[in-house]
Amino acid sequence: MSKPTLAIIGSGWAGFTLSQKVALEKFNIIVISPIRTIQYTPLLASAACGLFNFRLAEEPVRRRSRTGLKYYKATAENIDFDTCTIYCKTSTKMAGDPGAHGFQRAGEEGQTQTTFEVKYDTLCIAPGCDIQDFATPGVREHALFLRTTNDARLIQQRILEILDKSSLPTMSDQDQRDLLNMRIVGGGAIGIEAAAELYDLWNEEMRFLYPHLDGKLTITIHDVAPEILSTFDESLSEYATNSLQGKQVELKTASHIERVGKDAIFTKEDGRLPFGLLIWATGNKASSLVEKLPVQKPEKGLPRVLTDRYLRVLGTEGEVVQGVYALGDAADIEGESLPTLAEVALQKGEYLAKVLNQEGEAGETKPFAYEQQSLMAYLGRHDGIVGGKTDWTGASAWIAWRSGSLAWTRSWRRKFMISISWLFVWWDGRDIVRK
Known part of the structure; x- marks a missing residue:
C-alpha cells in the first residue's frame, strides 16, 4: 500500500521542523522551497561579524537520516485545493551560467526557471513572509538584508571593502567619514543586534587593525516608530536606548526614509545621509503566495492565512480546507494574533x-496552544535585555542571549562547533582580524 504524500x-x-519530525514510515515527504536549508536568523548578525562560520547558521533540509525526503528548489506560485495541486517554478543556477559564482539572493533574476506541478494528499503552507520595504525606491538595489547566510556573507564582504577603500591615500577625511557610516533600518531585535555586533566588531577588533580610521566610523539605527524594541516592555526599551546611546550608537527614531540611493538615504527629517553599509532590517509583508490563495485572512494587519486551533486552513466562507494546514509567519489562528516569531513557528511545527x-491512532487531538517564551536582545559590550516572566538586563541577560543562540540550533554538532568558534575568537581573535 502506497504512503500518502505530505507536501511542505x-x-x-x-x-523545516515538520519535515524533520514527521515519520517517513507514514508519509512521502516533499519540501518545496527556494532555500535548501533552514536559516538560523538569530545567528546571522554574529556570523556576518565573524564570530563563527556562515555554515553554522544554517542546517540542510536533506539529511542522511531522512533519505526518503524529497526536496525541490523552487517556489510555490499557486495552489488548487480542489485538485490537490501545487504549481511551482524552479529557481536554480548552474556552474557556468553568467554570475553563477557570485552571491545572489534567492529568486533573483537571471536564474533558470521552469514550471512543474506537485500533487499532495496533505499540505503544509509555511512560506514565511517577504521583506517589508514599504515600496521605498532603491531599497532592493542598494540595501543589504539579514535573512539568509548569503546575506551575512554579503554584509561581511561589504564591511571589509569599505574599510579597505577608506584606507586608500586618495580618500579625504570627509570621504572616509561618509563611507564609514553604517546605517541599520529597523529598531526591532534583528536591527538592534546587527548594530551591537557591528559595534563589537569595530571596538574589540577592527579599530586596532585600522588605527588611522579610529573615531571616524559611526553606527546609526533608523526606525519609523518613536522608540526601539517596541515588542519589549517600556522599561527595557528605555534601558536599551540608554545602553546604545552610551556606546555612541546614534538612534534616529520617527525617521521616514523617502528613497535610497547608491551611497545615501534620503529622509523626510534630515535630507541626504551618506552610508557605506546599509542593512534593511524592517518587518514583514505577506508572501506573494498567500496573497493569491482563496482563504480567510485577517481584516486588519499583516495578511496571513487564518487557521482554526488545530492549524487547519480556513476557506473564504470559514470552512476547514481538508488536509491543508498553515504554519509560521504566513499563518495565524482565527481569533488570536500570534507574533511572527521563530518560537511560534517552531512550536507549531512540533505540534x-x-x-x-x-493520525489514525486512538486518542483526542488537543488544540495548539502557544507557550510564551522570553524575548531577548543583545546590545553590545556584553550587555543585553531579557523580557518575560522576569526582566533581566546587563551581563546576565547577555549570557542568557548567548545560551539562547546555541539553543536555536537543531543539532549538537553545530552547538559544539559554535562554542569552539567562540573559544577561538576569545583566544586569538576573529578569522577576519587575527591577533
Missing part, C-alpha cells in the same frame, strides 16, 4: 508533526 511549502522554522504522526 517552505524550509523556515515551521516547515503538527506530533498530530500527523498520531
Whole structure:
C-alpha cells in the first residue's frame, strides 16, 4: 500500500521542523522551497561579524537520516485545493551560467526557471513572509538584508571593502567619514543586534587593525516608530536606548526614509545621509503566495492565512480546507494574533508533526496552544535585555542571549562547533582580524 504524500511549502522554522519530525514510515515527504536549508536568523548578525562560520547558521533540509525526503528548489506560485495541486517554478543556477559564482539572493533574476506541478494528499503552507520595504525606491538595489547566510556573507564582504577603500591615500577625511557610516533600518531585535555586533566588531577588533580610521566610523539605527524594541516592555526599551546611546550608537527614531540611493538615504527629517553599509532590517509583508490563495485572512494587519486551533486552513466562507494546514509567519489562528516569531513557528511545527504522526491512532487531538517564551536582545559590550516572566538586563541577560543562540540550533554538532568558534575568537581573535 502506497504512503500518502505530505507536501511542505517552505524550509523556515515551521516547515523545516515538520519535515524533520514527521515519520517517513507514514508519509512521502516533499519540501518545496527556494532555500535548501533552514536559516538560523538569530545567528546571522554574529556570523556576518565573524564570530563563527556562515555554515553554522544554517542546517540542510536533506539529511542522511531522512533519505526518503524529497526536496525541490523552487517556489510555490499557486495552489488548487480542489485538485490537490501545487504549481511551482524552479529557481536554480548552474556552474557556468553568467554570475553563477557570485552571491545572489534567492529568486533573483537571471536564474533558470521552469514550471512543474506537485500533487499532495496533505499540505503544509509555511512560506514565511517577504521583506517589508514599504515600496521605498532603491531599497532592493542598494540595501543589504539579514535573512539568509548569503546575506551575512554579503554584509561581511561589504564591511571589509569599505574599510579597505577608506584606507586608500586618495580618500579625504570627509570621504572616509561618509563611507564609514553604517546605517541599520529597523529598531526591532534583528536591527538592534546587527548594530551591537557591528559595534563589537569595530571596538574589540577592527579599530586596532585600522588605527588611522579610529573615531571616524559611526553606527546609526533608523526606525519609523518613536522608540526601539517596541515588542519589549517600556522599561527595557528605555534601558536599551540608554545602553546604545552610551556606546555612541546614534538612534534616529520617527525617521521616514523617502528613497535610497547608491551611497545615501534620503529622509523626510534630515535630507541626504551618506552610508557605506546599509542593512534593511524592517518587518514583514505577506508572501506573494498567500496573497493569491482563496482563504480567510485577517481584516486588519499583516495578511496571513487564518487557521482554526488545530492549524487547519480556513476557506473564504470559514470552512476547514481538508488536509491543508498553515504554519509560521504566513499563518495565524482565527481569533488570536500570534507574533511572527521563530518560537511560534517552531512550536507549531512540533505540534503538527506530533498530530500527523498520531493520525489514525486512538486518542483526542488537543488544540495548539502557544507557550510564551522570553524575548531577548543583545546590545553590545556584553550587555543585553531579557523580557518575560522576569526582566533581566546587563551581563546576565547577555549570557542568557548567548545560551539562547546555541539553543536555536537543531543539532549538537553545530552547538559544539559554535562554542569552539567562540573559544577561538576569545583566544586569538576573529578569522577576519587575527591577533
